Amino acid sequence: MKKIAVIGSNMVDLITYVERMPGQGETLEAPRFAMGCGGKGANQAAAAALLGAPVLMLSKVGDDLFADNTLANFKRLGIDTEYVTRVPGTCSGVAPIFVQPDSHNSILIVKGANACLAPADIDAARTPLRECALIVLQLEIELATVYYAIDFAHSHGIPVLLNPAPAVAGLSRAHLAKLDFLVPNETELALISGQPVTGVESARIAARGLVAEGVGHVIVTLGAQGALYVGREGEFQVPGLGVAAVDTTGAGDAFIGCFARHWSDSGDLRAAITEAVAYSACSVTGLGTQSSYPDASRFARFKHTFATPVALGEQQ
Numbered sequence: 001m002k003k004i005a006v007i008g009s010n011m012v013d014l015i016t017y018v019e020r021m022p023g024q025g026e027t028l029e030a031p032r033f034a035m036g037c038g039g040k041g042a043n044q045a046a047a048a049a050l051l052g053a054p055v056l057m058l059s060k061v062g063d064d065l066f067a068d069n070t071l072a073n074f075k076r077l078g079i080d081t082e083y084v085t086r087v088p089g090t091c092s093g094v095a096p097i098f099v100q101p102d103s104h105n106s107i108l109i110v111k112g113a114n115a116c117l118a119p120a121d122i123d124a125a126r127t128p129l130r131e132c133a134l135i136v137l138q139l140e141i142e143l144a145t146v147y148y149a150i151d152f153a154h155s156h157g158i159p160v161l162l163n164p165a166p167a168v169a170g171l172s173r174a175h176l177a178k179l180d181f182l183v184p185n186e187t188e189l190a191l192i193s194g195q196p197v198t199g200v201e202s203a204r205i206a207a208r209g210l211v212a213e214g215v216g217h218v219i220v221t222l223g224a225q226g227a228l229y230v231g232r233e234g235e236f237q238v239p240g241l242g243v244a245a246v247d248t249t250g251a252g253d254a255f256i257g258c259f260a261r262h263w264s265d266s267g268d269l270r271a272a273i274t275e276a277v278a279y280s281a282c283s284v285t286g287l288g289t290q291s292s293y294p295d296a297s298r299f300a301r302f303k304h305t306f307a308t309p310v311a312l313g314e315q316q
């Protein structure tokens with residue numbers, strides 16, 4: 001299997017489970033806290049690696065204890081960290097996250113060292129990058145670096161995927177047109193397309209517009225509704241699995257890491273999207289970000305359980 005390159009962020013997730021968000025000037029006790037490895041780039045790399053893909057990570061950490069933890073985590077997952085470098089005098093990226101009882105989250109990010117990932121870092125890794133099956137990008141690093149990576153991938157004929165998260169207005173149309181894959185959620189799709197997106201039909205119309213502008217394939221993640229594909233292979237929706245979600249943090253990243261792993265191996269779009277919908281559904285049944293991502297054998301058990309109808313007498 002050829003490597004997947006992830007050029008992007010890593011963060012330390014500081015996750016507080018709240019009963020409700022505090023109001024201005026209010027101090028509120030929360031029942032639970034957890035710290036874990038996160039960052040959209042790192043999460044996507046982790047999901048792909050847990051499912052058996054060889055992954056090359058380009059990222060920046062600070063010179064603090066968080067950096068040691070992030071590097072150790074990448075190594076534990078078997079991710080190639082040759083191009084994950086420390087930035088002296090800078091903090092690592094951190095993400096305070098608040099998860100509500102309905103499983104939904106609010107996230108703040110402090111980019112820290114992630115803001116230092118530069119076009120020169122892509123030049124430094126050009127030799128291994130040229131060997132990769134897919135380059136995966138998000139928007140938690142500087143936009144100039146994202147655009148440089150898209151140009152690099154395009155000029156070398158390497159398939160490139162952009163997850164436009166967190167949502168940013170005014171992305172360059174010329175760079176969007178160089179993408180093989182754009183994987184937004186509904187909010188991000190609305191911002192990029194300039195059209196309201198409130199469900200599958202409006203997502204379909206907005207995605208068609210982007211395909212007409214040159215994006216190869218648009219895959220819209222729809223949360224509990226699964227995912228919508230619009231592109232050169234036609235249009236289809238893969239429905240959600242209807243799981244009971246406890247924490248949706250990082251579900252979109254789980255989807256992308258799983259999609260990247262399967263598409264780069266088989267080139268089968270529908271199969272890769274179907275796997276990715278199931279993998280992200282599995283992730284929302286566990287707490288935390290990467291801590292909720294199953295490895296290949298746990299994921300196989302999840303799919304088996306989910307595909308096996310419960311006999312009436314066994315229902316609780």
Ligand code: RIB
Pocket residue numbers: 011012013037038039040043094095107109140249250251252253289
């Ligand atoms: O997509 C979830 C991620 O967003 C979290 O891990 C957090 O670090 C932020 O980057």
